[in-house]
Amino acid sequence: MLVMPPTAFAPARPRPLTDIEFCAWVGQALPGDRLEYHRGFLGIDSAPVVSTLPEPDRRRLAALGDAAFRAFEAGLVHLAQLRLGPDRFAYLAIARGRPRNAPVPFARLLAEAA
Template identity: 55%
Template structure:
C-alpha cells in the first residue's frame, strides 16, 4: 500500500473580481486583503477543484485581476502557507503611481475595450 496523500482542498470563493477591484480602488498603502485561501493552481483546475464551476470561473478571473494589479504596480501579491495545499493569497496595496494621472476605473475600462 502506498503512502500517497490525496490533497483536500479548503477552497471556497471568498470574494469576486468586482469586490477585489472595489477594494483596490479604496485601499491605502499597506492595506492587506486575503483574496483566496486554498491552493490557487489546483483550485482553478476543473479536475482538481472542489469549487462549483461558476465559482471556479470567478476564481480564475480574480486570479488574473490580482496579477494585473501587481503588474500595474497597484499591489504586491504574497502567500502565507498554513499547511499542505493550504495557502492564503494576499494582496497588499501599494502607493498609487504618481506619474499616472489615469484612475483605476479608467485603467479597467481601457482593458475591457
C-alpha cells in the same frame, strides 16, 4: 514568499470575493493595506480539470486570480502567500503606494475584467 504573522492581515471573508469587489478594494486601498482574497491552493482551485469547486465558483475564482495578477502587473499591489499547511495558503494583496501625479488605472482593470 513573504512570511507575516497571522494577525497582520484580515482573514478571508465568509462569502467569496469577486473580481469586481477586488478591483473596488484596489481603487480605495491605502499603501500597506492588506486583503486576503483566497484561502486554499489557487492554482489547483481555479484550474478547469483538477478543481473540486462547482464550475460557477471555479470561474469566479479564476476571474479573481486574473484581477489580482493584473493589479500586480499595473504596479498597484504586491501579491504574497502565507503558508497555512500542506497545500493550503492564504493569498494576500498588499496595496502599494502610487505616485501623486499618476492616475490609478482602475478603469483599465475593470475594462480588462469584462
